[in-house]
Amino acid sequence: MTEPIRALDEHDEPALLRDQFRQLLRYRALLVTGVVLGLVGSGWLALSGEDTYAATGEVSVRSATSDPFAAGASADKGINIGSERQIAGSDAVGTIAAGSLAKHGDTVEVGTLLSGLQVTNPPNTLVLKFAYTGRTPEQARARAQALAKAYLEIRRERTEDSIDNMIDGYRTQLKPLTEQRDRLAEQETGTGGGITGARAKLIVAISGLDQKISELRALDTTPGYLNKKPVAPTQPAGAGLPLLLGLGGVVGLALGLLMSWVRLVFDPAVRSTRELVRSLGAPLLGSLPRERGAARALLAIGHPGSRLAEEYRAIAFRLAYDPSFAERRRLLVTAPRGDNDMARAAAANLAAAFAEMGRDVLLVEADLRTPSLAEDLGAVHPGRGPRRPAGNEDRTWPSDSRANVDVPGSGAFTLVAGRPADNVPRALTSAPVSRLLAEGGRPGAVVIVLAPPVLSYADAVALVDRVEGVVIVCRPREVHRSDLERIREIIGAAGGSVLGAVLHPGHGRLERRTRAKAPETGERRGRPAAQNPAARGRYGDPDMAGRTGDPAETLGLRTVDGGPGHGDRNSAAGHR
Incomplete structure (x- = not known):
């Protein structure tokens, strides 16, 4: 038993990601715009800015110590390197450096000087890196060195000031003790041992303070060392033009992807075949390829080596083995809205494909508002045939509309061409049309109905039941998801079912240009431009029946019910 055509799995995450990426790549204009903006911005930054130069000096920080070679704990462990970084970038250091630079002719304000300074500290070290960015190599070198030396100088000054303050404090404590010792020395003659003991205690205290003062004076107050002197750079700092262009391209691509994603989110059109299947509730039967040079040929079947013809054959085989279609063998072909040319071509080619399969095909053009299928399928117009007597017999559509269409090398099918009607809904719901559509119930018969766009007119809905x-x-790219959902609801409410969708690539640039320049009644519908529109009569007119007898004719229309003696039905088997 043949399984029905099923929709794609919606939980295939790799496939979903691939679909989303392909959808983003659809908006090539936005992607290119983002890349161009990134390249232009990076190029502007590279060419408009002035060249800057960076010089770097390194300073190792140390604490004041009495014996730098003594074993044991180092005094440098008490240094807070974070505080030292703040001091290195302070206004005090900038003021000293600005004064030093002014002596060499480089007059600069403290704020301007510090704006080009960057102080960093490598992890787990007592080293400060002074990096200065200037407009010239020599300026960067001189200012980096001046700032590093200013930091060492201010650190030395603060250390020496701290030592002097401590010495002054000890001396303040020492002065009263010395005076008291001198007074006791004057009273020591002729006195007892109490004065001698007090004087000895004062001498011990004075000796301790003198020792502390001596130790402070013996401290090594070196604040640090300039390990690496700044050197004038030979090349400008920062990224060069190639690197900036590369970064700009990457940023621009990211910007383009972001714009594409925003456009994709707010795009009402169908974004992928998976989304089309989900919105329509029916499978994808096939995607028609675009063929060059085949824009004016309605029938692709009959042309050897045509990829378009093979795709139509594949669609016909899928329908033939679909249980939903095989049960009734009646098919309505239509478009969502707008141009119906692609639906017209699909209906004609599906009819030819079923004729190749040996089916008795009846193609009904139910587009009574702009009928053109008969002229599109005919290389020449039917010639003059016997005139019907004027009487009260019913001449409304679909009477006098049957014709055989020969497909070179594939067979033939019967066409019921459309004609303009005063009341289209009444004509489509008439009893003759119902009897015509009922021919699909005959063994081996297939009825294909071409209807106007389902969202533009109600003609297709009138035929669905x-x-x-x-x-x-x-x-x-031209149909919205909401349109497909609405089509599914309309057809389901009318008692029909959507068997599937056929995707067409649309018109190419050359064809769109030709269609825009062509007149509405001639080339615009794909008919040969050499035909004279004034010479055409309404198809089905008794004066326009018969054949031309042109021996070069390979594809033509031949009326079947052109006289009273002809029946209402015609089998295409005799013309294959």
């Missing part, structure tokens, strides 16, 4: 199976021909 008698045709049941519907094929939607659309272009993904």
Whole structure:
């Protein structure tokens, strides 16, 4: 038993990611715009800015110590390197450095000087890196060195000031003790041992303070060392033009992807075949390729080596083995809205494909508002045939509309061409049309109905209850998801079902240009421009029946019910 055509799995995450990436790549203009903006911005930054130069000096920080070679704990462990970084970038250091630079002719304000300084500290070290960015190499070197020396100088001054303050404090404590010792020395003659003991204690205290003062004076107050003197750089600092262009391209690509994603989020059109299947509730039957040079040929079947013809054959085989279609063998072909040319081509080629399979095909053009299928399929117009007597017999559509269409090398099918009607809904719901559509019930018969766009007119809905199976021909980028959901609801409410969708690539640039320049009644519909529109009569007119007898004719229309003696039905088997 043949399984019905199923929709794609919606939980295939790799496939979903691939679809989303392909959808983003659809907006090539936005991607290119983002890349161009990134390249232009990076190029502007590289060319408009002035060249700057960076010089770096390194300073190792140390604490004051009495014996730098003594074993044991180092005094440098008490240094807070974070505080030292703040001091290195302070206004005090900037003031000293500005004064030093002014002596060499480089007059600069403290704020301006410090704006080009960057002080960093490598991890787990007592080293400060003074990096200065200037407009010239020599300026960067001189200012980096001046700032490093200013930091060492201010550190030395603060250390020496601290020592002097401590010495002054000890001396303040020492002065009263010395005076008291001198007084006791004067009273020591002729006195007892109490004065001698007090004087000895004062001498011990004075000796301790003198020792502390001596130790402070013996401290090594070296604040640090300039390990690496700044050197004038030979090349400008910062990224060069190639690197900036590369970064700009990457940033621009990211910007383009972001714009594409925003456009994708707010795009109402169908973004992928997976989304089309989900919105329409029916499988994708096929995607029609674009063929060069085949823009004016309605029938692709009959042309050897045509990829388009092979795709139509594949769609016909899928429908033939679909249980929903095989049960009734009636098919309605239509478009969502707008141009119906692709639906017209799909209906004609599906009819030719079923004729190749040996089916008795009846193609009904139910587009009574702008009928053109008969002229599109005919290389020449039917010639003059016998005139019907004027009487009260019913001449409304679909009477006098049957013709055989020969497909070179594939067979033939019967066409019921459309004609303009005063009341289209009444004509489509008439009893003759119902009997015509009922021919699909005959063994080996297939009825294909071409209807106007389902969202533009109600003609397709009027036929759904008698045709049941519907094929939607659309272009993904031109149809909205809401339109497909509405089509599914309308057809389901009318008693039919959507068998699937056929995607077409649309018109190429050359064809769109030709269609825009062509007149509405001639080339615009794909008919040969050499035909004279004034010479055309309404198809089905008794004066326009018969054949031309042109021996070069390979594809033509031949009326079947052109006289009273002809029946209402015609089998295409005799013309294959």
